Amino acid sequence: MRVLLVEDEQPLAGYIAVGLRKRGFAVDVTHDGATALEKAEGTPYDVVVLDRNLPGVHGDTICRRLARRGTSRILMLTASDAVQDRVAGLTLGADDYLGKPFAFPELVARVQALARRSTPARPPVLRAADVVLDPARRTAERGGRPLYLTPKEFGVLELLLAVDGVVVSAETLLEKVWDEHADPFTNAVRITVGTLRRKLGEPPLIGTVTGAGYRIRACAPD
Numbered sequence: 001m002r003v004l005l006v007e008d009e010q011p012l013a014g015y016i017a018v019g020l021r022k023r024g025f026a027v028d029v030t031h032d033g034a035t036a037l038e039k040a041e042g043t044p045y046d047v048v049v050l051d052r053n054l055p056g057v058h059g060d061t062i063c064r065r066l067a068r069r070g071t072s073r074i075l076m077l078t079a080s081d082a083v084q085d086r087v088a089g090l091t092l093g094a095d096d097y098l099g100k101p102f103a104f105p106e107l108v109a110r111v112q113a114l115a116r117r118s119t120p121a122r123p124p125v126l127r128a129a130d131v132v133l134d135p136a137r138r139t140a141e142r143g144g145r146p147l148y149l150t151p152k153e154f155g156v157l158e159l160l161l162a163v164d165g166v167v168v169s170a171e172t173l174l175e176k177v178w179d180e181h182a183d184p185f186t187n188a189v190r191i192t193v194g195t196l197r198r199k200l201g202e203p204p205l206i207g208t209v210t211g212a213g214y215r216i217r218a219c220a221p222d
Contacts, residue, residue, distance in 0.1 A: 001115040001155075002176055004045040005029045006036040006062065007077070008054050016049065019104055020111065024138065024151045024158075026179040033057025037065065043180070045072045047114045049107075050094070052078040060092055067093020073114035077102075112136065126161035128216045131205060133161055142200055152177055153196045156189075160206065160216050169213035 003020060007013035008031045017027045028043070030036045033054045040048065040062075048066060052059035059076065066072055076094040090097060095117070096110050112135075126133045133140040135158055140147040149157065155177035160168055170189040174182055182188065193214055197206055207217040 001046040002026045002043065002179070003028070003111065003115075004036065004039055004043070004048045004072070006031075006033070006048065006054065006059070007051045008032065009051075016104075016107065020108065021151065021179075023108055024155050025111070025115075026155070026177055028180040033059065033062050036062055039180070040066055040069075040072065043175070047075060047111050048072045049075045049077065049111065052076050063092045063094050073117055075107075075110055075114055126158065128161055128164075129205060131157075131161070131200065133158055142205075147199055149196070149199060150192075152188075152192050153199065156192055156196055157200075160214060163215075165216055167209045167213045167215045172213070 001024075003025045005013055005017055005020070005027055007016065007029070010031060013029050013031060017029050020027045028039060028045075030039060033056050036048075036050070036054075037057065039045075050059050050063060050066075052063075054062070059078075063074055063076060066074055073096075074094045075096045075098060076092075077098055077100060079100045095114055098107060098110060124134070124136065126135070130143040131140070132142075133154075138154065140149055140154065140157060156173055159173065159176055171184075173189050174184065174186075177192075178188065193206060197204060200206070205216060207215055209215060
């Protein structure tokens with residue numbers, strides 16, 4: 001899932017970004033409102049974690065504009081947790097609200113919940129053939145054997161399982177699993193799919209559709 005983090009306190013932004021990336025999210029970071037609007041214009045983020053009190057373009061303005069587009073779920077952060085502030089944030093179009101200071105596990109849980117709401121409803125545990133992946137617990141196994149996957153491998157497998165056999169292009173995988181620092185001409189997707197295939201073992205589960213991308217195959221590969 002792709003997340004945009006808008007937070008002007010740079011140490012806090014770095015802490016949040018690192019934590020979310022460890023949990024498999026692709027995270028882009030900006031520290032001001034104007035840049036946040038530019039990024040949101042060009043990238044379909046699943047969730048925007050938005051500090052309310054931003055310099056320049058205020059968080060309220062950003063929230064209102066993003067809510068009108070309706071393409072991203074918004075988690076608003078603020079130093080005030082008063083009832084009237086929560087009501088104001090939700091009225092502006094935020095989907096959720098979290099006061100500072102906050103417990104990081106709660107932030108992660110709220111982002112995960114919003115990410116689930118940003119996509120069509122799907123089972124809490126994803127399955128194909130003898131592969132089972134639990135996004136909430138960040139676990140995956142095949143035939144009862146645990147799979148020790150990197151965050152990128154886990155993200156690729158999760159996305160392929162979620163679309164249930166639909167072909168997913170390399171560009172889409174790069175957009176959803178990596179972040180803005182990924183080189184669009186990189187072979188990172190191909191390499192990650194290759195290592196994921198090796199970890200999954202036999203029979204092959206991920207097929208290649210020439211010129212189109214990758215998909216889950218419950219039986220023989222393409």
